[in-house]
Amino acid sequence: MNYVDLSRCVVDWVMDSHRWDRVVSIDIEADLRTLDDPAEILLGIAIARRVNGQIEVKKFILNEETTTDEVRIFSELGTELQRIRPLAMIGWNIRQFDQLILGLKLRQLDNLFKQRKEKPEPWYWGLRDAFVGSYVLDVMDPYKFETSAKSGKLEDAIANPRFRHLKFKNTKHIVSSRMRANQSLTKGDVVHDLWKNDRKLFEQYIEGDAHDTLLIAEDLFRSRPAA
Numbered sequence: 001m002n003y004v005d006l007s008r009c010v011v012d013w014v015m016d017s018h019r020w021d022r023v024v025s026i027d028i029e030a031d032l033r034t035l036d037d038p039a040e041i042l043l044g045i046a047i048a049r050r051v052n053g054q055i056e057v058k059k060f061i062l063n064e065e066t067t068t069d070e071v072r073i074f075s076e077l078g079t080e081l082q083r084i085r086p087l088a089m090i091g092w093n094i095r096q097f098d099q100l101i102l103g104l105k106l107r108q109l110d111n112l113f114k115q116r117k118e119k120p121e122p123w124y125w126g127l128r129d130a131f132v133g134s135y136v137l138d139v140m141d142p143y144k145f146e147t148s149a150k151s152g153k154l155e156d157a158i159a160n161p162r163f164r165h166l167k168f169k170n171t172k173h174i175v176s177s178r179m180r181a182n183q184s185l186t187k188g189d190v191v192h193d194l195w196k197n198d199r200k201l202f203e204q205y206i207e208g209d210a211h212d213t214l215l216i217a218e219d220l221f222r223s224r225p226a227a
Contacts, residue, residue: 004145010135011221014087022087024049024130025139025217027209028098029195029202031188035097038104041065043195044202045077048210049084055214057207062195074109075123082126088135092154092213095138102131139217146220158212166215171208174201 014020030042044061058080060073091098106128113120140152147162155172157163178190194202 004142007137007142008221010088010137011217015221019087020050022049022084023090023214023217024081024084024086024088025090025210025214026094026098027091027206027213028101029191029206030101031192032186033188034101034104038108041067041070042073042101042105043191044206045073046206046210047077047080048207048214050214050218055211057211059203059207061199061203061206070105071109071112074105074127075121078123078125078127078130080126081130082123084130086130086134088137089130090137090139090213090217092157092209093138093140093152094136099131099136102127106131137217139213139220142220143216154209154213157216163216163219166219168212168215169204169208170212171205174205174208 011023014023025048027046028042029044031040034040034042041062044059046057046059048055048057050056060077062073063069089099109120109124109127113124140154140157143149143157144152147157147160149156149160151157155176158168158170158172174194175187175190179185179187191202191205194205
């Protein structure tokens with residue numbers, strides 16, 4: 001058994017138990033520099049899950065670049081996750097980025113409560129339980145395994161003929177087109193500019209990644225190999 005086989009076992013169990021609504025797709029918008037400097041403020045988080053046959057997306061967007069407002073985002077996200085009680089957290093490249101960022105931010109929150117000499121609030125435990133207690137699935141891995149794709153980019157996966165029947169939001173071009181137009185810009189530069197100057201487009205962008213990753217995961221794991 002490999003990682004993909006294990007993931008399929010977990011997903012099959014969740015689906016067979018009719019608890020797919022407790023699988024949450026997440027996308028975090030933060031600069032790569034945050035991995036080296038946790039003090040970097042993340043800009044937003046989006047989560048998506050299937051509820052009554054429809055995909056529900058919720059966004060938690062920074063209003064101002066302050067630690068206080070970042071804590072607000074986490075409190076809102078933690079409250080939502082406490083309500084959902086995720087069995088699995090999924091994402092695109094989640095193990096190499098989103099999960100690492102959340103780990104660093106949880107440590108910051110730990111220190112914040114210690115400095116204040118306060119007990120962590122309930123939302124904090126909702127956040128911690130979701131990322132420490134649930135199963136974490138990086139959808140990029142089964143995608144590359146089952147399609148033999150060389151590229152691990154979400155934008156390329158969305159364009160893969162395998163998924164032409166899926167109704168993607170397909171918002172990756174919002175950032176990639178700007179980077180092609182000005183090659184001196186990094187992804188972080190473009191995303192930050194969207195957050196600062198075009199909040200509506202920023203929200204569309206962050207919503208798309210969480211939504212489309214969930215669609216790909218559903219399609220991959222519905223196609224079970226023959227016995």
